[in-house]
Amino acid sequence: MSSPDEQFDRVRREPDPLRQAKLAGELIAVYQQRSVELARLRKEAINRAAVERGISFSAIAAELDLTRGRITQIRQGAPPAERAFFGVGPVSVAVPLRQVGERSLPVISSEDSRAAEVLTTLLTGLAFQVKPQRIPVDGNWAPGEDTVAICGPKSSPVTAAAIESDPFLTFAPDQAGKWTIRERDGSRVYESRMDTDAGSLGSDVAYVARLMLPGGSGTLLVIAGVHALGSVGAAAYLARHLKDLYAQVGTRRFSMVVTSDHDGETVTRSELLCPPRTHE
Structure with a gap:
């Protein structure tokens, strides 16, 4: 399977405009789904750090250069673990x-x-x-x-x-x-x-x-x-x-x-x- 960079370059090089539009749309869908999965993984990693290492969410926020409020948003807004x-x-x-x-x-x-x-x-x-x-x-x-x-x-x-x-x-x-x-x-x-x-x-x-x-x-x-x-x-x-x-x-x-x-x-x-x- 080709890498994301290879797929991106393939779209950029495609000479046919309709084919290029189709390929671009398909790759956008893949990127969007990868973005959602990354949000889920980040949420799970934050929760694991709190449970497995006993780190407070305030300390996690400081380590990730985020506010405590942003950590709360991530934990509440990202998809649940079972999405995987x-x-x-x-x-x-x-x-x-x-x-x-x-x-x-x-x-x-x-x-x-x-x-x-x-x-x-x-x-x-x-x-x-x-x-x-x-x-x-x-x-x-x-x-x-x-x-x-x-x-x-x-x-x-x-x-x-x-x-x-x-x-x-x-x-x-x-x-x-x-x-x-x-x-x-x-x-x-x-x-x-x-x-x-x-x-x-x-x-x-x-x-x-x-x-x-x-x-x-x-x-x-x-x-x-x-x-x-x-x-x-x-x-x-x-x-x-x-x-x-x-x-x-x-x-x-x-x-x-x-x-x-x-x-x-x-x-x-x-x-x-x-x-x-x-x-x-």
Whole structure:
């Protein structure tokens, strides 16, 4: 990957004015997100200095050549630590396009749209720029540096290959063709009640993980319900419990299972069925 200086020089040298404008806009977005991340890091460093070294905020202000009031502004105004869970930004939120019947154009399921909406609201509140991304019907796509995929292994071989890197869980069909999440050691199966109880059409489970991409080219945050409704429940869980989850896993690779109940697409309950376990 080219350095920021190389990217800047590339924009300056671009002879085509429209291409130059496009590249400049993209780089501005990157710089803005880096600026937000630096503000978060500065806030965390100030807090760490106070906690780990027992330094007063007045002394920290003097050391940084700032006023005590400015230190207070930094601590109150910068993004929270858990922003790092999603990377630096911009963040792409990817959902799969699906071919339905004989329709000429593929569609996005209403459940996937709702999950993307919940995540976009969460990410925007954390000062991220959010870029919608569409996974083609064949499931072949290239995740960017910071990407959340609301997409299971059935919809994309890219997601399926990433899940293969999970040392604890699998997400695959059983011998009868029913999709389930399983412990690799065979100790437990996580099934959707939509498949096991005819009266539980509003209950589902979802796989949530930060995974290594094939080839070691980066990581991908995957949210995938056994049915699409489960992704909505998982997105709602992240929105409510991100701080606690970040405290447990940080930016490391991990996986977990979320169970949720729904009234239509409204989540009435979402909680952990399998707690997060780090892969490192």
